[in-house]
Amino acid sequence: MFAGVDIGATTTKIAVETGSGLRYCKVSTDYASLSVLCKQHTLGVEKIACAVPAPVARNTIQSAAPNLTTLPAIPPGVPLLNDGNAAALGEFHERCLDRNHSLFMLSVGTGLGGGYIYNGQVMEGASGFFAEIGHFSFAPDGFACGCGARGCSEQYASSRFLCCYGVGEEGLYASAHSQVRKEIVSHLARVINSVINLYDPHLIVIGGGLGLAMERCLSDIVSQIKPMAFHHRPLPPIEISRLGEYAAAHGLIHYARQQSIL
Numbered sequence: 001m002f003a004g005v006d007i008g009a010t011t012t013k014i015a016v017e018t019g020s021g022l023r024y025c026k027v028s029t030d031y032a033s034l035s036v037l038c039k040q041h042t043l044g045v046e047k048i049a050c051a052v053p054a055p056v057a058r059n060t061i062q063s064a065a066p067n068l069t070t071l072p073a074i075p076p077g078v079p080l081l082n083d084g085n086a087a088a089l090g091e092f093h094e095r096c097l098d099r100n101h102s103l104f105m106l107s108v109g110t111g112l113g114g115g116y117i118y119n120g121q122v123m124e125g126a127s128g129f130f131a132e133i134g135h136f137s138f139a140p141d142g143f144a145c146g147c148g149a150r151g152c153s154e155q156y157a158s159s160r161f162l163c164c165y166g167v168g169e170e171g172l173y174a175s176a177h178s179q180v181r182k183e184i185v186s187h188l189a190r191v192i193n194s195v196i197n198l199y200d201p202h203l204i205v206i207g208g209g210l211g212l213a214m215e216r217c218l219s220d221i222v223s224q225i226k227p228m229a230f231h232h233r234p235l236p237p238i239e240i241s242r243l244g245e246y247a248a249a250h251g252l253i254h255y256a257r258q259q260s261i262l
Contacts, residue, residue, distance in 0.1 A: 002016075002260070004250060006051045012031075013249045049253070049256035050080050052080065053113065079255055083248050084115035086251040089254055090248060091242065105117075106191070108206060111160070113133070143155035153187070157191050161184050189225045196235065211241065215240045
């Protein structure tokens with residue numbers, strides 16, 4: 001059996017194979033190490049893969065995670081993926097896509113992450129920074145970002161933007177917040193248009209906590225992308241995640257299985 005452990009800033013989401021299917025659970029990210037987590041939740045499985053909100057290449061974290069204060073200790077040899085790539089892999093397999101289809105995943109939550117599956121493989125880039133769409137230069141001299149720069153796209157197309165106006169995901173559709181909603185829809189449309197121009201995927205999937213909450217805005221997002229897009233090229237389908245908050249954990253099970261046979 002295999003398990004996927006998606007380590008987030010505040011919550012860790014776990015998917016475990018069982019004899020009758022998949023078991024899901026989530027816990028606070030307050031444990032000291034992956035070994036402790038496995039003992040606490042009796043994860044007696046053949047292989048575990050982990051996702052972290054940081055650049056990863058060749059199963060190695062390349063730099064500190066700007067949105068994660070403390071990373072639990074992960075034993076050497078545990079397969080690792082960036083959380084955006086893990087979510088993309090989960091959605092790719094959920095749709096039973098093949099190597100002839102590429103998928104780009106946007107994880108819209110506290111931050112803005114990306115993941116790209118091309119030719120059936122996770123694309124990590126030379127240094128693990130592939131598809132870091134949350135750090136497009138979006139507004140020069142804009143809001144400060146946790147990465148050290150200013151005006152990064154995740155400050156405008158994530159829940160961080162809503163927080164600037166005292167709006168939570170649950171209040172997104174309140175009539176009093178219609179202007180803020182219009183602005184974040186516009187920001188996300190600009191990001192997605194850039195994704196289409198850069199990566200030309202067959203399919204775009206939007207996930208993450210805020211991304212799921214914005215399902216009612218999907219038609220507005222698409223409407224705003226159309227005037228920006230190359231007019232001779234049709235837009236790829238843009239869908240909401242099928243796996244929800246466990247997309248990355250689901251993808252990690254597939255990754256753990258793949259790594260076990262290498």
